[in-house]
Amino acid sequence: MSAQVLVAEDDPRQAEVLRRYLTAEGHRTVLVHDGHAALDEARRLRPDLIVLDVMMPGLDGLHVCRTLRQESGVLVLMLTARTSEDDMLLGLELGADDYLTKPYSPRELMARIRTLLRRASPPSPIRVVGPIVVDAARHELTVEGRPIECTPGEFALLAAMSEQPGRVFSRAQLLHHSRGADRSSTERTIDVHVMNLRRKIEADPQRPNHLLTVYGVGYKLMAGG
Missing domain, CATH: 1.10.10.10 (Winged helix-like DNA-binding domain superfamily/Winged helix DNA-binding domain)
Structure with missing residues (x-):
């Protein structure tokens, strides 16, 4: 299924890699590089899914996730370099639908995205x-x-x-x-x-x-x- 995906990632190169993978699967993709822009674009676009980096300038991804959860039920997949169990649990407690630690395989990320989108919108027969x-x-x-x-x-x-x-x-x-x-x-x-x-x-x-x-x-x- 084709979806509108917002990628909030402060590393421009990594964001561009994600954009290419998402576009190859037919998704419409918008990139932002800080937390304030992530909130603004999420409110403007109303995307189907947000790939949200935790470590971003301005507002971090945890703050963005907490705010989004007060406003909508958009799917959120969080990315982070933090590997402690407490950090992962905090992201999930704030409402993230899935959590992936860096470094990660773009193919694994795409598999997670497909799973989330299928779960949210079962395909029509x-x-x-x-x-x-x-x-x-x-x-x-x-x-x-x-x-x-x-x-x-x-x-x-x-x-x-x-x-x-x-x-x-x-x-x-x-x-x-x-x-x-x-x-x-x-x-x-x-x-x-x-x-x-x-x-x-x-x-x-x-x-x-x-x-x-x-x-x-x-x-x-x-x-x-």
Whole structure:
């Protein structure tokens, strides 16, 4: 799911790394570098989630978190170089939804963010990507209102991609989503699923408009032009 994320981090380089990771997953991202700006932008933007560094000039992250909790229920993921248990507990007691200590892996941070966003907003069983409608609850796929028959593996792949239109999925990631439907799947199987799906959902499978290849990376699902 795409979200509005506010990153409050006083290290500009670290903030830019986070912005790139968040943007790559389709999130709209705003950066600030001190506590006063964090409060101002949180009030103006009303973001879905705030990545909040504890050690910031002006107001520290703990003060910002305490103030935000008096005003809204925005998701807060706190970052800190402090490693004592008391500091972690204080952040959580002030209302932070999660807590990550520095140094951290950006991939771990993104996994935490995905978990928080899923927990806050369970995905709708019906997903619409341009003319493509995926009904996960009924296991039904339609394109421009036409019902499309597909295998469990094909449906699992398309359902996963429809949750985050525009995001590039690697073959390994798609394999993870389709394994429950077809335990004998391999990464080569993903290419076959994509080829078959294009025959079913594209007007011209040789020139796909929705299920696109990102060479050297994987595949993404788009609404099309």
